[in-house]
Amino acid sequence: MKSVPGQLAAPSGAAAPSRHGVANLARRCADVVLAPSPAAMRRIAAAGVLASAGIILTGAGVRLSQSGLGCPDWPNCTATSIVASGATGDPLIHRWVEFGNRLVTVAIFVIAILVWVAAWRYRPDGRGRRRDLVWLASAQPVGILGQAALGGIVVLTDLDPVWVTVHFLFSMALVAAAVALYARCTEGRGPTRLLVARELRLFACGAVGVLCLMITAGTVVTGTGPLAGARSVPRFHLPLGGVTQLHADIGWLLAGLVIALALGLRLLGAPRRAVRLGWALLALIGAQGVIGYTQYFTGLPAGLVWFHVAGATAIWIVAVRLLFTLRDRGRVDAAAPAMPSPGAVPDAPRP
Numbered sequence: 001m002k003s004v005p006g007q008l009a010a011p012s013g014a015a016a017p018s019r020h021g022v023a024n025l026a027r028r029c030a031d032v033v034l035a036p037s038p039a040a041m042r043r044i045a046a047a048g049v050l051a052s053a054g055i056i057l058t059g060a061g062v063r064l065s066q067s068g069l070g071c072p073d074w075p076n077c078t079a080t081s082i083v084a085s086g087a088t089g090d091p092l093i094h095r096w097v098e099f100g101n102r103l104v105t106v107a108i109f110v111i112a113i114l115v116w117v118a119a120w121r122y123r124p125d126g127r128g129r130r131r132d133l134v135w136l137a138s139a140q141p142v143g144i145l146g147q148a149a150l151g152g153i154v155v156l157t158d159l160d161p162v163w164v165t166v167h168f169l170f171s172m173a174l175v176a177a178a179v180a181l182y183a184r185c186t187e188g189r190g191p192t193r194l195l196v197a198r199e200l201r202l203f204a205c206g207a208v209g210v211l212c213l214m215i216t217a218g219t220v221v222t223g224t225g226p227l228a229g230a231r232s233v234p235r236f237h238l239p240l241g242g243v244t245q246l247h248a249d250i251g252w253l254l255a256g257l258v259i260a261l262a263l264g265l266r267l268l269g270a271p272r273r274a275v276r277l278g279w280a281l282l283a284l285i286g287a288q289g290v291i292g293y294t295q296y297f298t299g300l301p302a303g304l305v306w307f308h309v310a311g312a313t314a315i316w317i318v319a320v321r322l323l324f325t326l327r328d329r330g331r332v333d334a335a336a337p338a339m340p341s342p343g344a345v346p347d348a349p350r351p
Contacts, residue, residue, distance in 0.1 A: 036118045038186070038332045045182040048115040048140055051108040052178040053313050055147070056171045060309040062101045063222075064302040066230050068159045070094030071102070074152035105148060112140035115181070122185070124332045133185055139177040147171060159233045161223030168219050172316055179320040188330030196270045201326045203264065207257040208319050214254055215312055217247040227305055244296065251289060258282045274325040277318055284315045 032040050062068055070093075071077035077099050119137035123129055150167045157163055194201060221243050222228060224236040236243075262278035264270075270278075288311040295304040 033114055033118045034121050036122050038124050041118060041122050041124070041185045042182065044115055044118045045178070045185050047111055048137075049175065049178040049182055049317065051111040052140065052171070052175045053317065055105060055108050055144075056168070056175070056313050057306070057310055058101045058104045059168070059171065060306055062098055063159075063164070063229065064227055064306055065094070065097055067094035067097035068164075068229050068233070069155065070096070070098035072155065074155045075148075077102075102151075105144065105151075109141060109144045112144050115140055115178075119181070119185075125189070127189070130185075130189070133181060136177055136181040136184060139174060140181075143170070143174040143177065147174070159229050161220075161228060161234060161236050164228075165216070165219040165223060169216065172215060172313075175313065175316060176320045179317055180324070183321060183324035186332060187328070188332055190328075190330035193328045194326065195328055196265070196274070196326050197268060200261075200264050200268060200270070201323075203257075204261055204323060204326060207254065207261050208323060210250065210254045210257055211315065211319050214247065214250040215316065217243065217250055218308075218312060221247050222305075225300060227300055227302060248292070251285075251292065255282075255285050255289065258285055271325055274322060277322040277325060281315065281318045281322060284311060284318060287311060288315060 033044070036044060062070075076082045077095065083099060116134075116137040119133045120129060122133060147167070147170060150163065150170060154160065154163045154167050220236060220238070221240070224238045224240050224243050228235045258278070258281055262275075262282045265275045265278040288308065291304060291308050291311060295301060295308060298304065
């Protein structure tokens with residue numbers, strides 16, 4: 001009988017990874033959170049930004065699909081079940097859309113906890129934890145709990161437009177805190193030093209203030225129009241044409257301010273990253289305007305309105321990030337050793 005070729009014979013113990021290999025992999029994954037390097041902390045903070053933005057987009061999907069009352073109770077989905085089951089008067093798909101959004105919130109809360117743990121353990125320069133980062137990271141899990149409470153109020157008030165607006169703006173505030181954490185974890189502990197003229201930075205802050213006003217006006221438009229929910233859902237008692245025109249006027253004002261800001265950053269010697277973000281912000285606002293007018297003249301299709309919400313979220317992230325590129329607090333000392341994770345065994349000295 002011929003022997004089996006060596007390359008076809010499985011060596012003993014090679015069918016599955018060793019227990020030591022799995023333990024090492026688990027330890028390395030834990031070290032990313034328990035002893036993050038500056039690069040790892042940036043990636044974790046970026047995950048927090050994406051999670052905070054994601055909850056806005058899933059919430060917009062719930063509202064635009066008229067699924068806000070798919071789960072008419074809170075914290076349970078219905079009076080008799082915590083999951084999407086039974087009959088509530090809404091189609092089953094609406095119950096599962098709303099319940100799915102609640103499940104997404106749980107997943108995002110887990111991410112927020114990991115972000116907080118990483119910020120608590122982060123010691124990039126060996127001088128102790130960064131309290132500014134811990135406070136910013138704390139905003140994510142605490143804020144998500146606040147979002148859950150606001151979501152309960154929204155459901156129990158049958159999607160009252162005032163509470164829906166507060167819920168949305170609170171979500172935007174959490175995104176700003178997540179972006180601030182991402183920006184601050186790349187900075188050192190030094191005093192703030194402006195990289196542009198003070199007047200230009202104030203102008204940028206003013207443009208962001210107008211952006212806040214435009215986002216607020218957008219929520220009022222949605223709470224007034226047909227996409228606020230089913231016909232039984234309460235709405236703002238405002239003329240839809242009037243609030244839509246106000247929203248558009250603020251958009252044109254913002255576009256003019258951002259054009260001036262982008263040119264000012266380019267001509268007055270701002271940092272290259274700030275200049276790039278200024279042009280990116282202008283491009284996003286231009287695209288947002290195209291989407292806004294298209295959705296208005298095509299009868300407000302829900303899918304297009306969802307992209308409008310996504311565009312507003314992207315604009316907000318870029319605008320907040322831009323503000324942090326206009327000043328400097330020194331660089332993180334990446335050469336400093338990261339804090340060892342609990343239970344880690346130090347490497348044996350080499351001969």
